[in-house]
Amino acid sequence: MLLAGGVGSRLNILGRHRAKPAIVFGGIYRIIDFTMSNVANSNIDIVGVLTQYKPLSLMAHLENGRPWDLFGRTRIVEILPPKTGEELSDWYKGTSDAVYQNLGFIEDFSPELVLVVSGDHIYHMNYNELISFHKEKDAEATICLIKVPLKDASQFGLTEIDGKKRIVNWTEKPQDPKTDLASMGVYIFNKDLLVKIVTEVAQRGGVDFAKDVIPVFLARKKVYGFNFSGYWRDVGTIDAYWNANMDMLRENSGLTIEDWKIKTNLSAKGEVGDRPSTYFGRSSKIRNSLIARGCVIEGTVQNSILSPGVKISQNTVVSDSIIFHDTMIHPGSVIEKCIIDKSVTIEDNVRIGEGPSIPNKKFPHHLFTGITVIGKGATIGSHITIGKNCIIEPTALLDKIARKNICSGTTL
Known part of the structure; x- marks a missing residue:
């Protein structure tokens, strides 16, 4: 049972x-x-x-x-x-x-x-x-x-x-x-x-x-x-x-x-057949990471785990992070110690995981070790900076005009 x-x-x-x-x-x-x-x-x-x-x-x-x-x-x-x-x-x-x-x-x-x-x-x-x-x-x-x-x-x-x-x-x-x-x-x-x-x-x-x-x-x-x-x-x-x-x-x-000998079910709703092989561009740099099929890597990935369909653009650095399926990270972004749920869009020149490690103000017992979590389907506008121990709610749409800097410990 x-x-x-x-x-x-x-x-x-x-x-x-x-x-x-x-x-x-x-x-x-x-x-x-x-x-x-x-x-x-x-x-x-x-x-x-x-x-x-x-x-x-x-x-x-x-x-x-x-x-x-x-x-x-x-x-x-x-x-x-x-x-x-x-x-x-x-x-x-x-x-x-x-x-x-x-x-x-x-x-x-x-x-x-x-x-x-x-x-x-x-x-x-x-x-x-x-x-x-x-x-x-x-x-x-x-x-x-x-x-x-x-x-x-x-x-x-x-x-x-x-x-x-x-x-x-x-x-x-x-x-x-x-x-x-x-x-x-x-x-x-x-x-x-x-x-x-x-x-x-x-x-x-x-x-x-x-x-x-x-x-x-x-x-x-x-x-x-x-x-x-x-x-x-x-x-x-x-x-x-x-x-x-x-x-x-x-x-x-x-x-x-x-x-x-761990088995899983690789099929997904709405998909037919297997994902293609992952593409590593000339500018890609990979260190100590686990990258699934169907990804496109043109930036730097270090000490991170990427699910199928993740796209890492040029001049982007991802470190100490876990990224779920079909998330897209545009050029010039820096992602550090982050968990990003499925189908998130991170536009160009975004920085996540910067600043002091202040516990999350709303959920201090959930986030206090520097990890920021981005919810499923969220969109992070260009040139936005997000601190540590932050929570960005699923389907959130963050516009750089409305909010450019999100302090550590914030929930949006």
Whole structure:
């Protein structure tokens, strides 16, 4: 059961018009591709994808599992949106409520075990190792655990384990964390007990795995922790998302997509066939960057990731940035530490990412590390300068006559 209905609120405008798992990652991928590929590469054949928030682009991308070879008579990916209009609920109220509303889907296949995973993390895992550990321990539930920096630990569910790997303490997002062993949001349960406990929890008004379901399992003292030591990132904030993308360009980061066998759906709505090869002009200069097909590069690109169809004109410099599909940057512009959504037009002699790093005034907890985010379909007029930690809303039209200099920390 793949949880893919979350709102990417901390990703601000990147998650406003799409589900968080559908956000572009690494040029040609979507965030959900990592979990889908883990499932497929682990030979798990039945997948229920629980969608909710703005699911259309995600559903089109999944294409019933075909890009991951999860289709046919014995391999199934089924999209499970909320059952709107029924007495039960018009929306999923939480993670366990989403599974509770789809217990019928689980029972249809009579599995021994149920794997519950999130669709918004970047990692590579063979779930068969988790399944073997679960069976070896004769566990009723097993939670995947990873060590995180103690300064970030308050963002996670935290655990303590004994010498036999049994979880003896569980705290959900404590303000003053005492341990750095965090839940990855990957669980495996014995099916019959999961059905029983999720039903009981739902009848009491519980809706969340971490807050409501896991404590009930823990009381039975047969919940174990599976220690994971590989690469894993929760990309739920703009800074975490930017850094995980940059890990694709950093040596020894641990993020090696070519070794992980990550698959994606390269088809896009309104397109027929493949994009052409990328064109590199005589004046282009490329350093430590990832550039997808269909781009036209005539300027300088360094330490950046470009999705298909991006055009970088002459005398333009792009550095430390992530640029989504079909964005056009005109001559003489300088783009630094920026995330630019799809179909943005940046006219000539624009400068983005200059000035002091003042936290965003409207969203100080979202943007404070110098990253500026430009929304989908925006147009930035010529000779405009935009500072650090700025947000330019989707479809915004910035005219140099009305506003030439946009100070750091501004939202427009």
